Amino acid sequence: MKTKLNKFLLLFLVVGAFSCKKDTVEPTTTATVNSPNAAANSWVYDQMKEWYLWSDKMPAKDKTDLTLVTGKDGEADIKSHYFYSLLNDYPNTDRFSWIRENITDLTASLSGISTSFGFSRTAVYLDNTQTNVAFFISNVILGSPAEKAGLKRGDIILTINGTQINGTNFATLIANNETATFGLGELKNGSYVLSGKTITATKGVVQNNPIQFSKVIEKGNKKIGYLVYTQFLETYDDQLKQVFGQFKAAGVNELVLDLRTNGGGRISSADLISSLVVKNLNTNNVIHQDEWNATIKAKYPSVATPTKFSNQPNNLNLSRLFVLTSNGTASASELVINSLRPYMDVIIVGQNTYGKNVGSITISDETKPARWTWGMQPIVLRTVNSKGESAYGTKTGFTPDYIVSDNVYPFKPWGDESETLLKKALEVITGVVVPAEASVTANRSYRTMDKSAILEEHISDNPADNRKDMFVTLPK
Known part of the structure; x- marks a missing residue:
């Protein structure tokens, strides 16, 4: 921004x-x-x-x-x-x-860098005894060790290094192994069983590419841009602009922004997306304003300056935006929703968001040599949109316009039109029911799991990547 x-x-x-x-x-x-x-x-x-x-x-x-x-x-x-x-x-x-x-x-x-296998999973109990657990892979980072080894969204992991995942070890099996052999599963006769296929990977340094997937879906007179965006990273802003340039060249007149695995990121990248989407782009209009404590407001008067939209040649000039959400949709993701609401319809499909409307700064000791290596992220500001609204900062976050549970397993590939949340968005956009199975997934079996069986959703194999935070650099 x-x-x-x-x-x-x-x-x-x-x-x-x-x-x-x-x-x-x-x-x-x-x-x-x-x-x-x-x-x-x-x-x-x-x-x-x-x-x-x-x-x-x-x-x-x-x-x-x-x-x-x-x-x-x-x-x-x-x-x-x-x-x-x-x-x-x-x-x-x-x-x-x-x-x-x-x-x-x-x-x-x-900065989106971690030492990890590079995948996110949803952990689900497989039966009423709540004993055995399956990892349903919800995302695999492009270029990560997991992707290079062949793991993909939609895979099912039942064992790690030969050990069955269960309610006791599900949080530690991955963390305790630098190299892991994942025993993959499949659904047969209503039960998840080992398929006989394994994938072995070793943790490495992973740089997240947040532009996970994009495509244009044509339905009648609708040209629908679909973007899976997993983290707000400034280093990928130019690529983000290119994607929107492709959308614009294709004549996209609707957009589905998939933020269900996006826990936040750089506010400037959130503001870039807002400027690429908003109807009647006007660089005099305020995206959001930030509230600091009295000491900082007195020391740095510039913090009172609101953030405004930026001129973006690839702006789509949309009248509405569809956002796909989960309980892990947080921070910068929620900022986009809140910032755009005064200017256009923002339609949420999925689950309640995380609920984070405050931001932090990174503080470390600058003594040479440093006396200690601590790094702090204290909350220092609260954001409000151009109408002064910021009511989503609770544990219930934003409530969807269309509540849809992301609980059909295994997960379908990104862009599959019958995938649970995307299917609902397409139906609202077109008014036409999407068939339950698209051709890309017609030969697989799926099962809807009760919400009570879900232990955790869209969790990275590196715990440090699971934070939902909002932070800023030092004001001038």
Whole structure:
């Protein structure tokens, strides 16, 4: 997005972390002086007090325990760690701020880089005993070890290195193996059984290409652009413009934007999509405005400057937009929905979104050499659209216009017109019922699973990639 601030980001991405150095207030008590955590915690407090959106809700520093562990993301006792002890009503009002021990890992994950197999899956119990579990592959990153090994959306994994996936080990089997042999399954006579086929892959450094799939679907007088976009990454903005150029050249007059696996990304890329879609593009119109705490507003008056649409030659000038969503559709994805609603119809198909209307910055220690390697992502702003609306920041997010469960397994290929959510969008657009089976999937068997059997949906094999966050660079 164009803005008089530095470019905004929404989880998962950042091209560079913001470093911040402040004088550390020395601890005074003997116990605190002797604590190995005191200096880092004092620094954490000072940064939070300046930048945190809810800084007025923070306790006084002398009322905090500087001897606590600074903060180890993902541990069971996370609430007892110092960073999390400062958060406003964690994990309710603020369920988004986070910290990692390694700033390099943090910035890499925000840039779409991970060490992983490179796939996402939905984990589902296979029977009423809730014992055995199947991984239904919902997405495979282009160029990832998983894709190179032959794994694809629609595959079913029943075993890993010969071990049956179950309700106890489903979260750890992948994490504990650098190389894995996946035993694939198939549906036979109403049950999922091993097919005899296996795929072996080794984790590697993966760069997410968020433009996962695109095509033009022609139905009568409708030319429907379909785009699966998995993360808002600025490094792929030019390719995104090219896709919209192809849509425009094809005469696309409807668009289905599939964001069901998109947990966020750079706000500027979200604003780019809004500028490529919006009807009657006007660069004087506001996309959104951001609210900061009083200290930052006084220090950086430019944060009051609203973000406006940018001139995009490939703008489709659409009267409406269809967005496919899941509970993991978050941050920048929700920003697109909220930003466009004052200007056009945004029709949501799928499930309630994640519910995140706040953003963070990346803070690290800039001392040379750095005193510690912590990287923080505290919430620092709240976004509102041109009408001042921002009511989706709850755990229910946006409620779809058409509630459709993504619970037909295995998943059909991207672009299959009978695929659950796309099928509904096409029917609303055309008014014509799409056949239950398209030719590309006619020879496979499918099963609708009860929502209660689903353990987790669209989860990456690298846990760091599952965050839903919104963040910005330092304002000027």
